[in-house]
Amino acid sequence: MYDITVIGAGITGTFIARELSRYDLNILLLDKENDVANGTTKANSAIVHAGYDAAEGTLKARFNVRGNKMYDEICRDLDVPFKRVGSLVTAFNEEEMETIQCLYQRGITNGVPDMKILDKEEVLAMEGNLKEDIKGALYAKTGGIVGPWELAIALAENAVENGVELRLNSPVTAIKKVEKGYRVSAGEKTYKTKVVINCAGVYGDQIDQMINEKTFEILPNRGEYNLFDKSVGDMVKTVVFGCPSAAGKGTVILPTVHGNLLLGPTADPIDNKEDTRTTFDGLTSINDHAKATLKQIGFQDVITSFSGIRAKVARKDFIIEKARGREDFINVAGIDSPGLTAAPAIAEYVVEMVQASATSLEMPLREKENFNPRRTPSIHxxxxxxxxxxxxxxxxxxxxxxxxxxxxxxxxxxxxxxxxxxxxxxxxxxxxxxxxxxxxxxxxxxxxxxxxxxxxxxxxxxxxxxxxxxxxxxxxxxxx
Ligand SMILES: Cc1cc2nc3c(=O)[nH]c(=O)nc-3n(C[C@H](O)[C@H](O)[C@H](O)COP(=O)(O)OP(=O)(O)OC[C@H]3O[C@@H](n4cnc5c(N)ncnc54)[C@H](O)[C@@H]3O)c2cc1C
Missing domain, CATH: 1.10.10 (Arc Repressor Mutant, subunit A)
Known part of the structure; x- marks a missing residue:
């Protein structure tokens, strides 16, 4: 009998499993794929957002700002590439200048530190490759870039080193309520567990429905990218956002932690959760954005294109709650952007939820004496x-x-x-x-x-x- 079964080994599930591995618990981490981080966590912008985007008062805003602060220590402990390069939201006209003012105000409300509205000269001094007709930008010093799948893999490694049982190739197909917990069918096996934590990304709604009728629906939304060779990795030094619109945060041009240049994403609602194709129209639209923003950019240096799928929900906020009030089934769903940034704070919050239910679940949370927050360093x-x-x-x-x-x-x-x-x-x-x-x-x-x-x-x-x-x-x- 497991104490807790986490379904999904993306950034959310691995963070939660690793955070729970601080305690004397029997933890199982399941994923349908043959590797950790094979869902949305392997295909995104890799930005550790500052926190001015999410609407005031939402879980997104709260966990974005808190998660951002947690990144330095976690990436140091886990030997994962992370750089606080700062971010800019660019404005090329008066309307966009008004938008960045609103973002600045929202950032203040959300508790984002070290932001500044830059004028044209200040922006160009920071990013010399931006077009001369730029009017200004919102600068956030705490914006950063990370290796998202490296982080999830490191978290899984560290969780396993601290006693978590990881089972890959284990698609959860049924969950049955039994006395004091659940019976989870995954692959050829069935596991008994006191608590289920649903971190199944775009399939979060399907896992939730295994115990009852539909309470939310994941609305998949695809983002396409172009990745450029390292020879042009210094075209920008910070994370350079276009001005946001109703469609999303705006197209981004950014360096990656390994020195490449990344351009994207689009934002397109799709029907099929596995549809990770890239399209002519999608890639053309992001390329056009780069041409309109930068003085210099050459598309002969694109080395690959890819796309990732956002797990959007109608609520427009993360769903992190006990499913239908049950103490022993927690949904961590609708984790679209800024899910990567927010993940450490989400994990902290979920552990608090488990802690609050510990008595009724007859599952006391005792900290282990030998928890090791550091993973065995990798060799570079x-x-x-x-x-x-x-x-x-x-x-x-x-x-x-x-x-x-x-x-x-x-x-x-x-x-x-x-x-x-x-x-x-x-x-x-x-x-x-x-x-x-x-x-x-x-x-x-x-x-x-x-x-x-x-x-x-x-x-x-x-x-x-x-x-x-x-x-x-x-x-x-x-x-x-
Ligand atoms: C285009 C794009 C750009 C983004 N950019 C950023 C960004 O710059 N910064 C940021 O903070 N966030 C960003 N995000 C959001 C971020 O990538 C996600 O919030 C995060 O990766 C979600 O992680 P997850 O673990 O919840 O989901 P996933 O990584 O999808 O993990 C879910 C896991 O569940 C498993 N699973 C599903 N069904 C089952 C089942 N039945 N049985 C067993 N396992 C199952 C899957 O195999 C998968 O491994 C972006 C997202 C997209 C798509």
Whole structure:
């Protein structure tokens, strides 16, 4: 019998599972996919928002501002890339200047520190590549960028190191109320649990409906992106937002934590929650925004395009509540933007909810003495000094063999991410953890080598090594 079962190992579920792992509890983390962070968490803008966007008084506003503050310590503990580069909301006319004034006021109400309205000269001094007809911008010093899937993977690793049981390839298909809890059917197995926490992203409504009739509906909304090569990663230094409109926060141009340039997203309501295609119209619209905003931008440097799906709800706020008043079933749903930023604060709040129900659930929350907030640090060979590199190679020759020549990733680093807790089993799983295939050639050269390493380390046939999700086979037979 588990005390708590968390459904969904995206940023929300992994943060909650890791926060709960501070306590002496039996925790199960389930995900339908073959890796952590394979839903919305792997495809978003990766911005740690300052907090002036969300409407005053909402959970979004509250958890955005609180979550933002929590990022430094968490990313330090978990060895995850995070940079407070600051953000700008640009205004190119008087109407947009009025909008940024409203955002500034909302930011003040929401408790956002260190904001300033900049005039034209100040903006251009900060971002020299913005067009000269800019009128001003809202600057927020606390805006940042993070590696979203790296963070979720690190949280899962740390949660497992602290005793959480992670079960992948476990789609929850039924939840039955039993005495003192639930019986959760996932994959071939059934688990008994006292409490269920629903963090299933765009499928949050389906999980909720497994115990009763419909109470909310997830309205999927797609955002498309272009990712540029590192050679143009310094086109902007801060997170540069267009002025927001009814459709959303506005298109963003930003550096990534790994030095690329990211452009997007669109905001399109869609019917199919799996429809992650990119479209000519969508990519054209974001490219047009970049052309209208920047003096210099070249689309020959786009190395890949992708899209992610927002889990919107009619309520226009996060749904974080006991399902139909039940103490033992918590919905954490409708976690669209700024869900990534808010996730640490959401986790804190959910643990408070569990704590408040502890007596009636007969599940006291006792802090563990041996909780370790730090995960085993990962190895970044190229960040080491020559001396450290030589020492590492002398200890393990696999660090002397470069597999990915675009990103300079060694065999040793790839083996490390396969062997870790919550380790990689697929080509993209290795890419998300150690970055081979993230560079200009997008895996054109290193993918076969990485597949060989996965097959060797996991003792599986090369033909069974997947690109990413279930069924994404790459090879059919040997040719030479
Ligand atoms: C285009 C776009 C841009 C965004 N930009 C930002 C940003 O810059 N900053 C920010 O703060 N936020 C941003 N967001 C929002 C942020 O990405 C999300 O709020 C966050 O990733 C949601 O995480 P999650 O864990 O709730 O959902 P997910 O990451 O989708 O995780 C849900 C998990 O549940 C699993 N699951 C689903 N059904 C089942 C089932 N039946 N059984 C078992 N497992 C199941 C899925 O496999 C998945 O792993 C953006 C979102 C989008 C789409």
């Amino acid at each position: 060979f190229m960040d080491l000094s020559t001396k450290e590199q030589e020492k590492l190679i002398a200890k393990d020759a696999r660090f002397g063999r470069i597999i990915c020549r675009c990103e300079n990733i060694t065999e040793g680093e790839i083996v490390d991410v396969i062997k870790r807790k919550a380790g990689a089993t697929t080509l993209d799983g290795v890419k998300r953890r150690a970055r081979p295939g993230s560079g200009r050639c997008q895996g054109g050269f290193c993918a076969p080598r990485v597949m060989e390493i996965i097959a060797r380390e996991l003792d599986v046939d090369m033909k069974d090594v997947l690109k990413d999700g279930k069924g994404s086979y790459i090879l059919t037979e040997k040719t030479k």
